[in-house]
Amino acid sequence: MSLNAVERRLLDIRDAWTSFTGDPGKRLLVWEMPSSSYRLAECFFEAQKFEVEYATQDLCIVFKEPFEHSIQYARALKQVLAGSYATSRADIESEGIPADWSLPPDEFPDSAYGFVQAVRSFGSRHHQHFNHLAAILMPTEVSDEAAFAGWLARALAAKLPERLRIVVLDPAEAPRLASLSGDGDPRVRHEHLALDVLAVAQETFAQERVAGPAGAFRNMLMALVSLVEKGRVEEVRSKAADAYAFAGSQGWSDQQAAVAILVAGAQLKEQRHDEAIATYRIADDAAKRAAEAGNPAGRQLAIQAKLGEAGAHLGAARPADAAHSYDDAAELALAIPDLIIAVEALRMAAFCRARMEDRDGAIVRGRQALQIGNRLRPEVRNITSLPIAASDLMNVLDPQRAERIKALRGDAEKQSASLLAETETRIAGLERTTGRDAFDAVERDLAVADVAIWREAEGLLQDVVAGGGADFQQDFDTARALLGFAWPLGAGAAEAFALTVDAPGASS
Structure with missing residues (x-):
């Protein structure tokens, strides 16, 4: 049976993996790859639990806990290790293997060294059931890149045995472990893993054939998406013409809009603003036809086309035209309603008005954004562009005062970062310290000092306001x-302020 596109990539990953594990001098692998490819790599790690062609008989344990500071991170990793083992006991025993390993919380320190010792403890109990044991670190967030690299360096210094490896995925678009990889340590392997998920999708669609017009158009669209990423505008337009005409012959106005939006995006990449505007208008027309035919995607596509047109106007230094397009997009979004897009469209309309020195127009739209933001769920508001819209409004109302607020935030962030760096230096001296007291004291001191920094900043902010x-x-x-x-x-x-009850301004 032939392998599919995903399985072929998993074989490629296996080859790179066995090259690493086959080198007895290596302990740490920094795998640099596009973050969009992380899921493929994770599939490989998970697949090691099964009897498949790309299995290696290695045991890979994936850890996704965020890195806030070194003590928190080590403790979180140990908790995950113990927790995942506890939930897997039944599966382990079903294979005839005694599931009698345990990890008391205070058995090893909350440090990189302590985590390594915890993994070694697990490995020593079950070493006969795998070749290599690998801790795969995929933190969802990293508060400080230098601190994270320092934690990894200390883990590496814990003298890992040959059969224990640590792997870190590093995003190719924003590498954060260059310092660790560039120090010439022979135990570290830095490798760029070229995984193109778009190519995987294209190959998958080509291999899994769908009969009829839908299958033919799907292949056209995937080829177009790939070309937008890598080709020139002329090539994109040529390929798009066929897809657009085919969609039209099937009465698929929504797909015609999607094709036009792709082409316009390629034109924008090459700074062809007027061409992009014309193409976005073609997309808008197609989206309206789809909406009139009762296709619910039509209105969303119309918003995308209008936002794209606005961005092209702005890129061409025509803020007045951009402002009108953003206003139109906001109106379309409110009609659905799509409140998040409406906030963003109004924010950008206000931004354009400010660029035009239309102070009143910018204020009106900024306040409209706040009014719409009030309709959003509280837990959603801060992950939209509403905070930026609010800051932009302050800047229009009083630029000097808004700049002082921005400076307050910058100063507090610098102080907080400096505090964390000092704390990490202190933590580094606790690697093999037994008992929790010293670690608890460091965390307590960090929390108290950080709260003091932000309380002072809040007080100064209230004075400015x-x-x-x-x-x-x-x-x-x-x-x-x-x-x-x-x-x-x-x-x-x-x-x-979440750590305090009497935070400044909490009663207002």
Whole structure:
């Protein structure tokens, strides 16, 4: 039976993996790849549990916990290791293997060394059932790249045995472990893994044939998407013409809109603003036809086309035309309603009005964005563009005062980062310390000092706001009520005040 596109990539990953594990001098693998390819790599790690062609008889344990600071990270990894083993006991015993390993919370320190010892403890109990044991680190967030690299260096210094390996995935679009890979340590292997998920999708669709027009168009569209990523505009337009005409022959106006939006995006990449505008208008016409025919995708595609047109106008230094297009997009979004897109469209309309020195127009749209933001669920607001819209409104109302607020945030972030760096230095001296007291003291000191930084920043912020005009104060209070302490000082402030009951301004 022939392998599919995903399985062929998993074989490629296996070859790279066995090259690493086959080198007895290596302990740490930094695998640099596009973050869009992470899922493929994770599939490979998970597949090691099964009898498949790309299995290696190695045991890979994936850890996705975020890195906040070194103590938290080590503790979280140990908890996941113990927890995943506990939930797998029945499966282990079903294979006739005694599931009698355990990891008491305080058996090893909350450090990189402690985590390595915990993994070694597990490995020593079950070593006869695998070739290599690998800890795969895929943190969802990293608060400080230098601190994370330092944690990895200390893990490497814990003298891993040959059969124990650590693997870290590093995003190719924003590598964060160059310092670790570039120090010439012979135990570290840095490798760029070229995994093109778009090519995988294209090959999959080509291999899994769908009969009829839908299958033919799907292949056309995938080829077009691939060409947009790598080809020139002329090539994209030629390929798109066939797909657009085919979709039209089938009465698929929504797909015609999608094709036109792809072409316009390729034109924008080459700074062909007027061509992109014309193409976005073609997409808009097709989207309207789809909406009139009762296709629910039509209205969303019309919004995309209008936002694209606005962006092209802005790229061509025509803020007035862009403002009108953003207004149109906001109106379309509110009609659905798509409140998140409406907020973004109004934010950009306000931005364009400010560029035109239309202060009143910018204020009106900024306030509209806040009003719509009030209709969003509280937990959603801070992950939309609403915080930026609020800050932009403050900047229009009083540019100097808004700049002072921005500087306050920057200063507090620098102080918080410096505090974390000092704390990480202190943590590095605790690698083999037994008992929790020393680690708890460091975490307590970090929390207290960080809260003090943000409390001071909040106090200064309130002074700045109090000195502003009535409109400035009123709109600030509206935005703060919507966004909480995460605005305008950022997530650091929100996290710090979450630790205190008597945070400044909490009663307002």
